[in-house]
Amino acid sequence: MRPTPVEFVPGGFEVRVLGEQVQGLGPGVDPKLLRRLKAGEFARAARVDLHGRTRDEAARLVEQFLRQARSEGARCVSIVHGRGLNSSQRGPVLKETVMDALAHGPASPWVLAWCSARPEDGGTGALYVLLRKVRPDGT
Numbered sequence: 001m002r003p004t005p006v007e008f009v010p011g012g013f014e015v016r017v018l019g020e021q022v023q024g025l026g027p028g029v030d031p032k033l034l035r036r037l038k039a040g041e042f043a044r045a046a047r048v049d050l051h052g053r054t055r056d057e058a059a060r061l062v063e064q065f066l067r068q069a070r071s072e073g074a075r076c077v078s079i080v081h082g083r084g085l086n087s088s089q090r091g092p093v094l095k096e097t098v099m100d101a102l103a104h105g106p107a108s109p110w111v112l113a114w115c116s117a118r119p120e121d122g123g124t125g126a127l128y129v130l131l132r133k134v135r136p137d138g139t
Helices: 031-038 055-071 093-104
Strands: 014-018 021-025 046-049 076-080 111-116 126-131
Touching: 021 031, 021 093, 031 111, 031 126, 046 055, 055 076, 055 093, 055 126, 093 111, 093 126
Parallel strands: 046 076
Antiparallel strands: 014 021, 021 111, 076 126, 111 126
């Protein structure tokens, strides 16, 4: 399977999809950070599981989760969205919802990069998300 072309979404994220594998890189972010994220080099400080949620519930929960994680100083978190195997022909609804929230949602300014998790952490049914460091002024 060939990778899709790089897609630049409003907000400047570079998004790539290769089969079930996905990744996103924020504008101006060093690609080395994404490689380190994909290798699992960042300890995940928190995890949220969206199984059984609706699209709207998942979008709200992702924003709340990222806000809380960032307020606690977390740099890397995990979001479990599932593979969408029960989504019939619609495909992985929650995965798309999460990626949309990361690229366009209220929490998108805090996101540096994301990628599909390693198999031991949920594989293509989960994402690692790397957050910006909180500056001393709290922003």
